[in-house]
Amino acid sequence: MKDTAKSDVRIGVFVCDCGSNIAGYLEMKELVEYSKTLPNVVFVQENLYTCSEGGINEIKQAIPKHNLNRVVVASCTPRTHEPLFMSACEEAGLNPYLFEMANIRDQCSWVHMRERETGTERAKAQIGMAVAKAARLRELKRIQLNLSHNAVIIGGGVSGMSAAMALGNMGYEVDLVEKEGKLGGLLNDLNMILPSNEPPERLLNDLVARLETNPKVNIHLNSIVSKTEGYVGNYVATISKNGEELKVKCGIIIVALGARVLTPEGLYGYNGKDVITHLELESLLRKGPIQSKNIVMIQCVGSRCAERAYCSRICCMTAVKNALLIKEADPTARITVLYRDMQMYGVELEEMFRKAKQVGVRFVTFDPEKAPVVKDGSVSVYHLRMGKEVSIPCELVVLSTPLIAQEDAPEVSTMLKVPINENGFFLEGHVKLKPLDFATDGVYLCGNARYPSTIREAIGQGLGAASRAAGVLSKDALFTSGIVADINAQTCCGCLGCVAVCPYGAINFFPERGVCQVNKVLCKGCGGCAATCPSSSARLDGFSNEQIYAQIEKALAG
Amino acid sequence: MLDVGRHPKVNVLAYSEIREFSGQIGDFKVKVLKKARYVDPSRCTACGACAEKCPTKVPNEFNFGLDDRKAIYKDYAQGIPSVYTIDPNNCKVIQGGKCGVCAKVCQAKAVDYEQKDSEVELNVATVIVSTGYELFDATQIPEYGYGKLPNVISSLEMERLLSAGGPTKGHLTRPSTIRFEKRLKELPKLIKKAEKSEDPTEKNKLEEEAKWLEEQTHKHHTATKLGFIQCVGSRDFRFHKYCSSYCCMHSIKEAIIAREHESSTESFIFYMDLRTVGKGFEEYKVRGAKVSGLKYIRGRIAEIMQDEEYNPVVYYEDTEQRKVVGMSLDMVILANACSPSKGISQISTLLGIELDENGFVSTHPNKPLDTSVPGIFTCGCAQGPIDIPESVAQASSAAARAAEVVMTGGLALAV
Structure with a gap:
């Protein structure tokens, strides 16, 4: 093995007992003696708990006393304790990236509890590998960045407006960009909002008035964000309005594009007259009570099917809301809802569902394999409970169609380098843990652009996205981790392999030079690019080939 | 966390x-x-030596009594803050008795029996x-037999059974089998004791019991035929009239995981409406049927009985088949409502x-x-x-x- 470590490397090894967690199952004395034999190791110390105040102080004292320039701690998991040990090194004047950890608890004493000898041998190997890597560690620097404390929000529907309101109230300058001539999005097209049964104007006018009078919020109507450059903390967004362009600096961008209602062309005889959508029904209801006495509503029209597998969440409640309104105006109206599952989740919606059944709205399940057939003046459906075909006379058929992604969602996705799913809805950073974040720092998500949501949920998500954004905007400066990738421009062949694997959109390709370059602010140090690069041009600082090969060679050599 | x-x-x-x-x-x-933990959190390193040596075993609430914990304990390994706590009602020292083992073994000197609330x-x-929220107490629904029939369990008990860190390390052992295994461990001692008596009846009885238990634990080692009952306490005018929103999905998830653990698992989900309203939920449900063989049956369970081998037998009206059906299962998992x-x-x-x-x-x-x-x-x-x-x-x-x-x-x- 070629020794690539410099001769002036002086490594201190701290071996932790973790009470009896490690010391109870491994031969600690053997580990200490073994560590002393390793190349470049000049100091070895056993601690009862390296993470305790006493243990940390011992590290801090040993660094100057023994002139250590690398530290290895053999203890538990870096997941919980690496930051603590790194800061101990830093406080003693050592670059924190000259630290390495060997996990001899989770990977040795815990899994080899009844195999003292094997466990101890394994721990020696772990320590040996950590020391081999430590000898080749280099100083790394965290980059400090200034940032803009302004926000740009794309979409002025209820979620975008709520986000703008929250950020404005927190004192951040907000540019709210709406492509239509007025704020409000889908709210403008509704008749009543559920479950409060109030006209949407009340909520809408209230939100608009508060935004218009908020000195921190700039509203851009008939405008789109046509271009964005930069990265978290330092974006420049181009807002285009009738061919005029305005460039604004911002620290974060919120995607609140909203969604649109599917027009069910070719389904159930849709004609916009006596076979209509719920949105069309709502515009009729806005004009006054409708004349039809016999109404059939059909759910899941164009959703939960091969073409669109998803459930659109809000259509069942919309049907129940409209059925209730019609029944309220005319208790003699006969309404039948043909459904697969009534998605009336939670407290308020189940209550609405119950009310609808109480006032005599009829709910009949159907099997999508035996879907209803709309004929002139009736709808026939295979009644699962009765086990036979029934025909329901009606003058009006109302179809529940799903919300679908906005037409410009793919463009915005490409512009911001954030993903969309197969249905065109934006794909959050983590479905459970990061519902309003993207994997890319500095871009956030809310409302129907994420997935169909109620007004209550859209308001909540708008506020939530604002909160996530404020986590960045409230900082005085941003720091990147020292562990980031770098691409050697001399050897990069511009194959774009790294661009394809980077989950954070952190690699840019410069066609004029034919090379890729890492944006160190966005890079999270996952190493995907370094592993993919066919010409070894991409490397991950802190996990270089030299360091990893040294570990492997040590492991194989024993 | x-x-x-x-x-x-x-x-x-x-x-x-x-x-x-x-x-x-x-x-x-x-x-x-701040309630007294009887452990100084600034000293405790959560090494666990105290719990290992503590002689007092009590049913573990975190695993719903499916296993035991000690009187000095931590709910689970990853808990925050990472500190042990003494349960004062079960600690011998705090109850005025003699012990002090935990203080003796604690190298960090964190145990403090004198600690007071602050x-x-x-x-x-x-x-x-x-x-x-709290899990709806299903003992309020007598026809489901929860609390009486050992193999009728709550959704959270199922989560613990499926968890790799749970009482069975993720193996789907029936609660009746867990009890049988515990009893089987006690029996040899009791048999030995009975041998000393002149009357052989007791010994024979115990030996027969051991034989039957062994047969049973062998036969029903893994629960592979599962029934999930939705809307237990929700959408029910006797209890909560609201829908608890998340239970359809967790039942589907539990059924899919059970199948991943044991490929012969067969699951039936008894529902009123399958509410799959979240992002990707409907797709997950469809995949559950296609890939994991879940069967979704629209119908309410009227009653759960039990046969002589502790198999729960459910009776329901299959609304789509339009008939009343009885089905014998290995285990029934209730989708308990979300109670305030x-x-x-x-x-x-x-x-x-x-x-x-x-x-x-x-x-x-x-x-x-x-x-x-x-x-x-x-x-x-x-x-x-x-x-x-x-x-x-x-x-x-x-x-x-x-x-x-x-x-x-x-x-x-x-x-």
Whole structure:
């Protein structure tokens, strides 16, 4: 093995007992003696708990006393304790990236509890590998960045407006960009909002008035964000309005594009007259009570099917809301809802569902394999409970169609380098843990652009996205981790392999030079690019080939 | 959780309760009772030596009594803060007896039997109520036999059984089998004792029992035919009329995981409406049927009986087949409703916030995070049943409302 470590490397090894967690199952004395034999190791110390105040102080004292320039701690998991040990090194004047950890608890004493000898041998190997890597560690620097404390929000529907309101109230300058001539999005097209049964104007006018009078919020109507450059903390967004362009600096961008209602062309005889959508029904209801006495509503029209597998969440409640309104105006109206599952989740919606059944709205399940057939003046459906075909006379058929992604969602996705799913809805950073974040720092998500949501949920998500954004905007400066990738421009062949694997959109390709370059602010140090690069041009600082090969060679050599 | 535990700006007051509350938006005063752990959290390193040596075993609440914990314990390995706690009702020393083993083995000298409850006073601008929910107590539905029939379990018991860190390390052992195995361990001692007696009846009886138990544990080692009952306590006028939102999905998830553990597993989900309204949920449900062979049956279970081998037998009307059916299963998992947490009425009185008729914190649909008191916000299942993604999103929303107060002194919220 070629020794690539410099001769002036002086490594201190701290071996932790973790009470009896490690010391109870491994031969600690053997580990200490073994560590002393390793190349470049000049100091070895056993601690009862390296993470305790006493243990940390011992590290801090040993660094100057023994002139250590690398530290290895053999203890538990870096997941919980690496930051603590790194800061101990830093406080003693050592670059924190000259630290390495060997996990001899989770990977040795815990899994080899009844195999003292094997466990101890394994721990020696772990320590040996950590020391081999430590000898080749280099100083790394965290980059400090200034940032803009302004926000740009794309979409002025209820979620975008709520986000703008929250950020404005927190004192951040907000540019709210709406492509239509007025704020409000889908709210403008509704008749009543559920479950409060109030006209949407009340909520809408209230939100608009508060935004218009908020000195921190700039509203851009008939405008789109046509271009964005930069990265978290330092974006420049181009807002285009009738061919005029305005460039604004911002620290974060919120995607609140909203969604649109599917027009069910070719389904159930849709004609916009006596076979209509719920949105069309709502515009009729806005004009006054409708004349039809016999109404059939059909759910899941164009959703939960091969073409669109998803459930659109809000259509069942919309049907129940409209059925209730019609029944309220005319208790003699006969309404039948043909459904697969009534998605009336939670407290308020189940209550609405119950009310609808109480006032005599009829709910009949159907099997999508035996879907209803709309004929002139009736709808026939295979009644699962009765086990036979029934025909329901009606003058009006109302179809529940799903919300679908906005037409410009793919463009915005490409512009911001954030993903969309197969249905065109934006794909959050983590479905459970990061519902309003993207994997890319500095871009956030809310409302129907994420997935169909109620007004209550859209308001909540708008506020939530604002909160996530404020986590960045409230900082005085941003720091990147020292562990980031770098691409050697001399050897990069511009194959774009790294661009394809980077989950954070952190690699840019410069066609004029034919090379890729890492944006160190966005890079999270996952190493995907370094592993993919066919010409070894991409490397991950802190996990270089030299360091990893040294570990492997040590492991194989024993 | 780890992030919260390590965050320099977050001060976690676990094992604590609010005792007094006063003030108004921007200036609340909160008195918090920190219950004695009998362990000094600044010394405890959570090495676990104390629990290993503690001689007192009690049923482990975290695993719903499916296994035991010690009198000095930690709910689970990853808990925050990472500190052991002595259960004073079961600790021999605190009960006035002799022991002291934990203090003896603790190298960090963290055990303190004399520790007392303490109080902390906080002055805060805003408060978020996120007290969560409680599992509906299914013993209230006698026809389902929960609590009487060993192999009828709650959804959370199922979660513990499926968990790699749970009482069976993720193996789907029936609760009856867990009991049998425990009894089998006791029997050799009892048989030996019975041998000393002159009358052989007792010994024969015990030996027969052992034989039967061995047969049974062998035969029913893994539960592979599972029934999931939806809407247990929800959408039910006797208990909660609301829908608990998340249970359809967790039943599907549990059934899929059970199948991943044991490929011969067959699951039946008995439902009223399968509510798969979240992102990717409907697709997950369809995949459950296609890939994991789940069978979705629209029908309410009328009653659960049990045969002589402790197999639960469910009776239901299959509404799509239009007939009453009985089906024998290995185990039945109830989708217990999301009930308001028991402490919420006390908290609502202390804070002066309104609850809705069900006992959840009352909010307006247009102001989903605001309680009836300005400056006090709510999120998660405290305000009604809600699933994980929505709950995480709501938590951020509540944080935004709180930030508006903190950053503007509450002025912006006058509207």
